[in-house]
Amino acid sequence: MALVGSGSAVPSTRLSNEALSTRVDTSDDWIRSRTGIGARRIAGPHEGLTQLASEAAQACLDQAGWRADQVDLIVLATSSPDDLFGTAPRIQAALGASNAVAFDLTAACSGFLFALITAGQYLAGGTMQRALVIGADQLSRWVDWDDRRTCVLFGDGAGAVAVEACPAEHTGLLAFRMRSDGSRNACLTLAQTHTHTPLLEGVTAQRGGFAPIQMNGQEVYKFAVREVPAVLADLLDTTGISADQLDWLLLHQANQRILDAVADRFAVPHGRVLSNLAHYGNTSAATIPLMLDEAVRDGRVQPGHLLASSGFGAGLSWGGALLRWRGPGGRGC
Ligand code: UT7
DSSP, X not given: OEEEEEEEEOOSEEEEHHHHHTTSSOOHHHHHHHHOOOEEEEOOTTOOHHHHHHHHHXXXXXXXXXXXXXXXXXEEEOSSOSSXXXXXXXXXXXXXXXXXXXXXXXXXXXXXXXXXXXXXXXXXXXXXXXXXXXXXXXXXXXXXXXXXXXXXXXOEEEEEEEEEOOOGGGOSEEEEEEEEXXXXXXXXXXXXXXXXXXXXXXXXXXXXXXXXXXXXXXXXXXHHXXXXXXXXXXXXXXXTOOGGGOSEEEEOOSOHHHHHHHHHHTTOOGGGBOOOHHHHOBOGGGHHHHHHHXXXXXXXXXXXXXXXXXXXETTTEEEEEXXXXXXTTOSOO
């Protein structure tokens, strides 16, 4: 598959560390020095995930030069859908992508990468030509705003990438890995809660809800700095590509210290590590496409550039991919 377009959208409300510190027992200094985050965007009552993701997807269609009715597949990676039955069909309707099949995929902060790889399999199978892969989350709706260990980390956003079928020798998905370890699931959860609802004698139903995000930050940090370099090293070994051939590291934006640690492991200069944590914090499934779109639009990522990408987070789940950006109107497909 070839990566031919990108788009993104964030809510207009900006919440700075300073402003947050007036509500929670934290400080700009603590948040910046421990995470690199300076601010995050927060969705308002009328800014649902469908709207944010549709805006990102439309910008992506425009950049790729596609009409909505040319799209065969829409995969939405999210852990905070507007509707647990699926939000991707709402995006399909909002775009007018009447020929596309649309479904959600959940793998937390690895979700976008897993969705991109999934879309790649459909395109490689030959039955589909064009796919929109969207990563979008609104975790501001699911954090405990009294828990300073988590509420300072997350923000809302959406990003999308347009991919099209392509001969194998021109693929932009050079290699990938996907991993899960459910035995460590308790390290990071947005788990269902239920309350007893007696129905009849001997029959009690459970009414569902969700508890706010719980995270063992130190365990997740150790997991990330161990597994992300390992999966990227595996990809480089398999492909025979060396780290100095990479134009960019495009990692899940969770913590600047994680980005720096991965870069140092491969001796990649910090200037080649894409980061927008200072502006948006951790937008979960959205971080990778949001970052990619910013770097494509400001000209840092150019056609032909090679990117090493990795997503990691709840599940626990993690993965990596070596990607070559083609951009709109490129040749080779
Ligand atoms: O997207 C999914 C993947 N997620 C991640 O990759 C997150 C990985 N984890 C991390 O990035 C880091 O573990 C955190 C940023 C979450 C936390 O940083 P840390 O350096 O591991 O801090 P800590 O949890 O060890 O806490 C150190 C201290 C504690 O105080 P004491 O016990 O030493 O007195 C915390 O209570 O910092 C305190 N603390 C805070 N202080 C001010 C925790 N959160 C805050 C806060 N403001 N917001």
